[in-house]
Amino acid sequence: MKQGTLRVGSALSALMVAGALGACGDNGVDELDVDGPAVQTTDSELGTILADAEGRTLYLFTEDSPGTSTCVDECLEAWPAVGGDVEAAGEVDPDLLGTIERPDGTTQATYNDWPLYYYADDAAPGELNGQGVNDVWWVVTPEGSPIEEMPEDDDGGVGY
Template structure:
């Protein structure tokens, strides 16, 4: 009987160790505790206006600059925009729980350009739900649900696949 109990305890300990390792693998790249595999807990509430991707009749892109990341794209309210490096040009791949953590920028009409934004790089792509997601240089654009205020850039570098978008249309990997 004691051999059976030792075997059960060993199995329980091994299962707990694997569970802890699995949970650690889903954290964000900067060691924070943002939750799921996309860097945010999709069940957490957010006050960010980007929480629910609703189509803006006339969306616009602009740029912002900060000391840590240099210049990057923002929406008309000053919220940072990100690209997902596993997307391919004009093909969004972030859906379901991913899109809860990283809501797409949706446009219901024309998308304007302000500041250093190159209007020739702006486009849209149809998502599986029929909404039109804004693209820049072919990259589908996303918000980060954890960015609660304009100018926040908490999503930069999450999982080494989420980056701010530079005005040239490439991933802005600057993190000084």
């Protein structure tokens, strides 16, 4: 009888842990009802910003100009372009979402005409490691403008 009680107790514990983990969510990223790649909004320590469907932070490059990407070669290795046609989700304004043709002939997603990028060193959803790099890489608001401030570190100072 003890062995059966132990199995039931273990099974209940596993279900409680699974339920608790499911309730934790995934960095504020909602499950999207879209058929392909998407741009959505997500909450961050800098406010509401743009992210892809998996919650990876999206950036703009202030050395670009609206409608034109200047990030090529080594720049593109560190800052991969958000490719092609994407759908708007969440608070993203579909009228601000578009595409441009890159210098290499590929298509890149834009928001408010600014080309969108990932940062290669953002390994997980919600990371902001690219924020403020060289004072030219910034996260993007739902209105399509950069947030040009740095997140606070755990000691109350500015990080990075």
